[in-house]
Amino acid sequence: MDETSKVLKQPAQISLHAPAVTPRDRAAIKAQQPRCIWLTGLSGAGKSTLANALEVQLNQRGLHTSLLDGDNLRQGLCRGLGMDAESRKENIRRIAEVARLMVDAGLIVIVAAISPFRADRDAARQLFPQGSFLEVYVNTPFEVCAERDPKGLYREARAGRIKHFTGLDSPYEAPLEPDCAINTDEVELAQACDRLLALLLG
Numbered sequence: 001m002d003e004t005s006k007v008l009k010q011p012a013q014i015s016l017h018a019p020a021v022t023p024r025d026r027a028a029i030k031a032q033q034p035r036c037i038w039l040t041g042l043s044g045a046g047k048s049t050l051a052n053a054l055e056v057q058l059n060q061r062g063l064h065t066s067l068l069d070g071d072n073l074r075q076g077l078c079r080g081l082g083m084d085a086e087s088r089k090e091n092i093r094r095i096a097e098v099a100r101l102m103v104d105a106g107l108i109v110i111v112a113a114i115s116p117f118r119a120d121r122d123a124a125r126q127l128f129p130q131g132s133f134l135e136v137y138v139n140t141p142f143e144v145c146a147e148r149d150p151k152g153l154y155r156e157a158r159a160g161r162i163k164h165f166t167g168l169d170s171p172y173e174a175p176l177e178p179d180c181a182i183n184t185d186e187v188e189l190a191q192a193c194d195r196l197l198a199l200l201l202g
Contacts, residue, residue: 026106030064034103036128037200038111040121040175041138042167043153044145046184050138051112053193058108058200066102068095070113083164089120096124103132108200116166118173134199137178142167144185 027034037054039047048069058065070091074081078094081087092115102109115121125133145167146154157165164170175181180199182192 023104023106026104028106030106032063032106032108033132034106034108035132035134035200036099036103036109036111037134037136037196038099038113038115038121038124039136039138040113040115041140042142042145042172043114043165044148044150045138045140047112047114047138049189050182050184050192050196051110053189054196055110057193057197063108064106065108065110068099068102068109068111068113070095070111070115073113083162083170085117085164085170088116092117092120092124096127099124100127103128114166114172116170116172118175121175134179135175136196136199137175137181138184139174139181140184 023034039051041047048071051067051069055065055067073095074091077098078091081091092113095111095113095115099109099111115124121135125135127133149155153162153165154168156162157168166172180195182195184192187195
């Protein structure tokens with residue numbers, strides 16, 4: 001059998017291993033309800049700022065958390081992926097799989113990622129037990145995000161130096177029924193955090 005045949009047959013040789021310690025066991029010793037709270041919205045909407053502030057608040061309450069920021073993950077786990085539709089799909093799939101593993105470990109996971117396509121976010125939700133995935137639409141308007149332009153990306157995209165930029169030459173599909181929607185141009189950071197804390201812990 002050549003190497004190609006071995007690779008093609010590999011998936012059939014993989015079976016699911018059931019761990020002796022369950023996600024419920026891991027959550028119990030942390031005395032918290034594991035969840036994934038997924039912040040989606042345009043670049044510059046305030047997702048990362050809000051995610052960081054939320055994690056600080058949770059940490060101060062003695063809760064076990066992890067923060068998965070889309071830009072940071074593209075430096076490692078998702079390095080090498082482009083910005084075309086298929087690469088974006090794979091980017092979100094990887095983030096969702098990591099978030100699921102962390103929720104299984106008993107953590108409260110905060111994801112901050114543009115995640116522009118509704119189908120990809122819906123696929124992410126399907127990985128989690130019912131009620132443990134919370135979608136937050138950071139619905140700051142395009143004009144506000146473009147004016148903020150904290151990384152200079154809108155300027156570069158409008159000049160044609162960045163392709164497949166969400167909101168310009170690549171679509172953003174807003175959530176239809178998010179668990180929470182926050183416009184950071186209208187809601188102060190502290191108030192936005194309070195709303196997310198109530199969503200997570202209420």
